[in-house]
Amino acid sequence: MVFVGSDGRLTVPTAVKIVIAGGFGTGKTTMVGSVSEIPPLKTEELLTEAGVHVDDLAGIEGKDTTTVALDFGRITINTKVVLYLFGTPGQNRFWFMWDELATGAIGAVVLVDTRRLDSSFPSIDFFEHRGIPFVVAVNCFDGAQLYTVDEVRHALDLDDGIPVVLCDARDRESSKSVLVGLIQHSMNRLEAAV
Amino acid sequence: MTAREDWWYDEAAGPLVRPYAMVRGRTRPNAPDLHLVTQVRASSFASDQTSLTVEHREIMALCARPLSVAEVAAYLDVPLVVVKVLLSDLIERGDVIVQNSSPQIPDRDLLQAVLDGVRGI
Ligand SMILES: Nc1nc2c(ncn2[C@@H]2O[C@H](COP(=O)(O)OP(=O)(O)OP(=O)(O)O)[C@@H](O)[C@H]2O)c(=O)[nH]1
Ligand SMILES: [Mg+2]
Numbered sequence: 001m002v003f004v005g006s007d008g009r010l011t012v013p014t015a016v017k018i019v020i021a022g023g024f025g026t027g028k029t030t031m032v033g034s035v036s037e038i039p040p041l042k043t044e045e046l047l048t049e050a051g052v053h054v055d056d057l058a059g060i061e062g063k064d065t066t067t068v069a070l071d072f073g074r075i076t077i078n079t080k081v082v083l084y085l086f087g088t089p090g091q092n093r094f095w096f097m098w099d100e101l102a103t104g105a106i107g108a109v110v111l112v113d114t115r116r117l118d119s120s121f122p123s124i125d126f127f128e129h130r131g132i133p134f135v136v137a138v139n140c141f142d143g144a145q146l147y148t149v150d151e152v153r154h155a156l157d158l159d160d161g162i163p164v165v166l167c168d169a170r171d172r173e174s175s176k177s178v179l180v181g182l183i184q185h186s187m188n189r190l191e192a193a194v
Numbered sequence: 195m196t197a198r199e200d201w202w203y204d205e206a207a208g209p210l211v212r213p214y215a216m217v218r219g220r221t222r223p224n225a226p227d228l229h230l231v232t233q234v235r236a237s238s239f240a241s242d243q244t245s246l247t248v249e250h251r252e253i254m255a256l257c258a259r260p261l262s263v264a265e266v267a268a269y270l271d272v273p274l275v276v277v278k279v280l281l282s283d284l285i286e287r288g289d290v291i292v293q294n295s296s297p298q299i300p301d302r303d304l305l306q307a308v309l310d311g312v313r314g315i
Binding site: 009010012013014015016017035037041042043045046054055067070072074075076077078080081082083084086100101103105106176179180183184186187190191 | 230231232233234237238262264265267268269272273274275276291292293296297298299300301302304305307308310312313315
């Protein structure tokens with residue numbers, strides 16, 4: 001591990017992140033909140049009215065802007081490492097944010113609601129195409145466990161290598177075990193690559 | 195005050211007014227790479243703060259402990275693009291230290307540390 005950023009007396013920790021993705025209303029914010037040590041925070045990116053990302057303030061005075069919010073939580077691993085959990089924005093059209101979120105991430109949890117499986121297709125496509133490790137977590141909304149893990153795997157056309165687990169995003173232990181599964185999956189992928 | 199300066203404080207002009215006022219439309223072409231999780235922290239050699247704006251000083255207070263750029267933006271309640279400009283000012287002055295690397299995929303040891311940490315919460 002390399003720790004950069006220092007004034008001789010102070011250093012900053014190494015930051016790592018995990019993306020919590022999935023379709024609209026699948027429980028992303030709920031999962032972030034159930035494992036985070038702080039109540040989920042919100043941060044906003046600026047967009048022009050046309051939906052273009054504003055990454056430079058020059059020349060935008062007087063133009064109409066709007067914002068897209070990201071929510072995130074934090075787990076302090078130790079004095080040298082801090083983990084951030086980012087929920088993706090509900091609307092899939094803000095792909096520029098997904099790129100920023102995915103860069104350097106340990107991996108992603110794709111939350112799935114079996115009543116609306118298709119709403120998580122774009123998330124799965126995104127991580128598959130970028131070769132980012134991910135696990136699929138089926139959020140068991142009350143009485144909505146309509147399918148088995150194998151049926152979900154088949155319906156989502158997932159490779160055998162992609163872990164699929166059942167979870168309750170409101171439950172801390174359940175969400176924790178999803179994260180543990182993802183980190184182990186990332187470690188296995190890393191080992192397989194060398 | 196010119197009409198142009200008035201505009202900065204015109205409530206009717208929408209959500210851009212306050213952020214724009216804070217940074218006066220400045221950009222930082224040579225600024226360090228600031229990502230969502232980039233860690234920043236107030237330097238122990240911080241210079242005289244009397245010339246700083248309220249927002250800069252708020253950031254200095256927040257960063258008494260290490261925080262990510264995203265956390266600073268959330269606590270300050272301003273868009274990321276604005277907080278990046280403010281942070282760049284402070285980094286340039288040497289008042290804030292920064293993790294000067296873009297996010298990299300963690301190696302095995304780091305993943306193991308994160309795994310142990312998550313198991314332990
Ligand atoms: N019964 C049940 N309800 C849940 C569960 N997870 C989330 N919910 C509820 O489902 C709703 C949506 O959850 P959110 O966490 O806001 O979902 P989200 O994915 O962040 O939603 P968007 O950001 O709007 O896409 C909320 O009312 C939650 O309380 C779960 O595991 N079981
Ligand atoms: Mg949400």
